[in-house]
Amino acid sequence: MGKILSILDPVTRVEGHLRLRLRTSDSRVEQAMVQGTMYRGFENVLVGKHPDDARIICQRICGVCPSSHGIAAADAVERIAGATLLPNAHILRNLLLGSELLHSHILHFYHLCLPDYLQMPEGSPWGPSVTLDRRLSPETTDLLFRHYLEAFHQRKKAHTIGALVGGKMPHCSGLALGGMGTRLDSQAVDRLAGLLEELLDFAVSTMIPDAHTIAEAYPDYFLIGKGTGNFLCFGAFPDPATGRDLFPAGFRPDLPSTGSPVLPVLLNQVTESARYSWFRQEGERHPLEGETLPEREKAGAYSWIKAPRYHGRVCELGPYARLAMLGIVEANSSVMGRIMARVTETALLVKHMKRWLEQYQPTEPSLEAVDPPKSGFAVGRTEAPRGGLAHYVVVREGLIERYQIVTPTAWNCSPRDDGSEPGLLEGAAEGTRLRDEGDPIEVLRIVHSLDPCMACSVH
Numbered sequence: 001m002g003k004i005l006s007i008l009d010p011v012t013r014v015e016g017h018l019r020l021r022l023r024t025s026d027s028r029v030e031q032a033m034v035q036g037t038m039y040r041g042f043e044n045v046l047v048g049k050h051p052d053d054a055r056i057i058c059q060r061i062c063g064v065c066p067s068s069h070g071i072a073a074a075d076a077v078e079r080i081a082g083a084t085l086l087p088n089a090h091i092l093r094n095l096l097l098g099s100e101l102l103h104s105h106i107l108h109f110y111h112l113c114l115p116d117y118l119q120m121p122e123g124s125p126w127g128p129s130v131t132l133d134r135r136l137s138p139e140t141t142d143l144l145f146r147h148y149l150e151a152f153h154q155r156k157k158a159h160t161i162g163a164l165v166g167g168k169m170p171h172c173s174g175l176a177l178g179g180m181g182t183r184l185d186s187q188a189v190d191r192l193a194g195l196l197e198e199l200l201d202f203a204v205s206t207m208i209p210d211a212h213t214i215a216e217a218y219p220d221y222f223l224i225g226k227g228t229g230n231f232l233c234f235g236a237f238p239d240p241a242t243g244r245d246l247f248p249a250g251f252r253p254d255l256p257s258t259g260s261p262v263l264p265v266l267l268n269q270v271t272e273s274a275r276y277s278w279f280r281q282e283g284e285r286h287p288l289e290g291e292t293l294p295e296r297e298k299a300g301a302y303s304w305i306k307a308p309r310y311h312g313r314v315c316e317l318g319p320y321a322r323l324a325m326l327g328i329v330e331a332n333s334s335v336m337g338r339i340m341a342r343v344t345e346t347a348l349l350v351k352h353m354k355r356w357l358e359q360y361q362p363t364e365p366s367l368e369a370v371d372p373p374k375s376g377f378a379v380g381r382t383e384a385p386r387g388g389l390a391h392y393v394v395v396r397e398g399l400i401e402r403y404q405i406v407t408p409t410a411w412n413c414s415p416r417d418d419g420s421e422p423g424l425l426e427g428a429a430e431g432t433r434l435r436d437e438g439d440p441i442e443v444l445r446i447v448h449s450l451d452p453c454m455a456c457s458v459h
């Protein structure tokens, strides 16, 4: 059989603009090219701005993970200033970030991913439905569709937590240099406790069982869409008393090799390559020396996403990577492995959010104002819903001189690097066997398992 080139554009049920070029041969994906097709330029917008503006401007990178960007931006500037946070500030930021992960994970599982497996109702906004490889009975389909609708209400609860803690949602106003400008009164604490209880119940009694239902019907997807086995986490959710992160930073290479250790991660070992990106750049660059020089006509380039690598390795970031740092998963990732990791993390996180809320002291402050730094550099980091997020910031004479952002979707959906090594999603798709070369549902399921946010990736 000859070679077939298919172009999926736009890939739907992802945030932002993703084009996928597939070359298939003998019912296999021979080559996959993931393209971020929109340029945004936030890194250049930030140059020359006051360092305290970064936490506001960066939240506009995305409506799904604005608090992650705000926290990473604040963290970078606070590190330059040498600031430490009060326990209440850690608690409020953990609740803010946690609400974002909960909202995003429910959105992803029910509204972005489930329609790959479920026959949806005919007509707008559901149809046309996926037609290939549907394995669920009509009764199960009805049940999961009812949960699909219920999930909208659960997402609202997660957003309400973000609004109570951050002042508004999305793009919260409460994040301040040195902590949080918001405070919770006892009424707000009670309301948050109730919302968290309801979300825990939904995660445990509905979301996890629904994911098991899909996994039992599609067990072959534990072998489809495998990553490189290299996992990276930047760390987030510090304990208010000890500072120890719930999701620790780390690098776990070569899973599932036995005894693969969690190695310390050094953010200054990250490089970005732009050989196949529409940017003018010679060789690999450390983000603290990175530039954003768009060049749309560059020969051979095919994406607005740069290609981040750690020690030259193609790494996977996100819920699966976070559980790998905790030793909860020990195997390589896959389509179904990622889906199960995301729902597992949802329940785990709500339990810790309940605990942090109990530690909140309403009479204690949550902010110790910090003078914006005049000069210095630092890497701000956190764990966004889709994985580790790093903001590399240089300040000189009181203004931002350089701002480089490396997002989780840039790691997961990067183009090829200087060595022409495919990005994580590209590699996960290549080699996949297809039932129907004209309708590559397997690839769509691989894409969605990584929950791409192209808006973030092209920032």
Ligand code: NFE
Pocket: 015, 061, 062, 063, 064, 065, 068, 384, 385, 386, 387, 389, 407, 408, 409, 410, 452, 453, 454, 455, 456, 457
């Ligand atoms: Ni736009 Fe984001 C998350 C970040 S993805 S959603 O999660 O950063 O790269």
Ligand code: MG
Pocket: 043, 306, 404, 405, 406, 407, 459
């Ligand atoms: Mg960048």
